[in-house]
Amino acid sequence: MTPTIRLGRLFGIEIGFNWSLIFIFVLIAGAVATQWLPSTAPGHAATTYWLVGLAGAILFYASLIAHEMSHALVARRNGVKVAGITLWLFGGVSRLDGEPPSAGSEALIAGVGPLTSLGVAAIAFGVAYFTSNDLVGSLFSWLTTVNVALAIFNLIPAFPLDGGRLLSSVLWWRSGSRQAGVHNAVRVGRIFAYVMIAGGGVLALVFGQVINGVWLAFVGWFLLSAGSSEEAGSNVRSLLRFIPVSAAMTSPVVTLPDWVTVEQFLESIAPNHSFTTYPIHEPSGKLTGMVRLSDLVRIPAQDRRSKHLIDVARPISEVPVTNPREDLVGLIQRLGAGMDQRVLVFDNGQLVGILSPADIARLLSVRQTLAGRGRGA
Numbered sequence: 001m002t003p004t005i006r007l008g009r010l011f012g013i014e015i016g017f018n019w020s021l022i023f024i025f026v027l028i029a030g031a032v033a034t035q036w037l038p039s040t041a042p043g044h045a046a047t048t049y050w051l052v053g054l055a056g057a058i059l060f061y062a063s064l065i066a067h068e069m070s071h072a073l074v075a076r077r078n079g080v081k082v083a084g085i086t087l088w089l090f091g092g093v094s095r096l097d098g099e100p101p102s103a104g105s106e107a108l109i110a111g112v113g114p115l116t117s118l119g120v121a122a123i124a125f126g127v128a129y130f131t132s133n134d135l136v137g138s139l140f141s142w143l144t145t146v147n148v149a150l151a152i153f154n155l156i157p158a159f160p161l162d163g164g165r166l167l168s169s170v171l172w173w174r175s176g177s178r179q180a181g182v183h184n185a186v187r188v189g190r191i192f193a194y195v196m197i198a199g200g201g202v203l204a205l206v207f208g209q210v211i212n213g214v215w216l217a218f219v220g221w222f223l224l225s226a227g228s229s230e231e232a233g234s235n236v237r238s239l240l241r242f243i244p245v246s247a248a249m250t251s252p253v254v255t256l257p258d259w260v261t262v263e264q265f266l267e268s269i270a271p272n273h274s275f276t277t278y279p280i281h282e283p284s285g286k287l288t289g290m291v292r293l294s295d296l297v298r299i300p301a302q303d304r305r306s307k308h309l310i311d312v313a314r315p316i317s318e319v320p321v322t323n324p325r326e327d328l329v330g331l332i333q334r335l336g337a338g339m340d341q342r343v344l345v346f347d348n349g350q351l352v353g354i355l356s357p358a359d360i361a362r363l364l365s366v367r368q369t370l371a372g373r374g375r376g377a
């Protein structure tokens, strides 16, 4: 799902789409142009049907964007960082960095999506009802059906669908623990996923509806794997909650003079240390940037003598910083995708440590072992 094409920004939220959508776009336009319109508004030319079909595909995606945008805007209002919206094969996903602060806000963020789709359906129904043009009427009654279907599909109680999140928020509210809510919602979602997979098998093998059957089973399989990764993410966050940065960081930090050349670094400094990333400083001691071993070895041999560390460093202003007391879950939520690099830890203006994803992974595996032992006893 990663390769996305940027479409633009709306209310400051980035919208992108996955390559898979281009095929779906043509499929939708084709289905409207060759099946729906000729049967509901007969007697027009094929080119007219195709033009209206294309408009239908565009309106369909506009409906998806309205649905996802409502999630993203309500999430932002509830203090959850929104990385953007991606449209893909199964509709849309709002990429939220972090967790809702309460069960109530999780329910609002999840519930507003299906409500928006129903709202769009109501508007489309109004247009279809009042228009005197048969093509417009036919197109908008199709759009009504599609948006009602979108709302219903999203209410299936399985992650990552809105229904799964709604169920999880109710269970969270009742048990007082988000992790327990997610855990139980994933179990319910798994049942729905298995029912869909089995239903797909029955459709294909018993009723001979191979395409519909395979499609249903595929959606079920997708919900199954999405549920597992949702639970894994929630477990990671609960294991790291209330653990300060100081417990995971590497300390002390080796900083290097920023005026040494890449060649000097590779020949006489790198072999003596086990680190892969180094903050660099100017003669006064002030930090100026950060260099990575993996970037330095990629510099061509003929440039290594003339280039100094400061020439190839990432400027210090771009390096994320934290303090030893910030809790790791808060840090991950705050930095979001920025967490894939090193974070410098300062205490009262002094550099006291450096934190890498590997440090967090190491701490996580220790915590997991301890948690496992606790449960077994």
Ligand SMILES: [Zn+2]
Pocket (backbone or CB within 6 Å): 067, 068, 071, 113, 114, 154, 161, 162
């Ligand atoms: Zn939704």
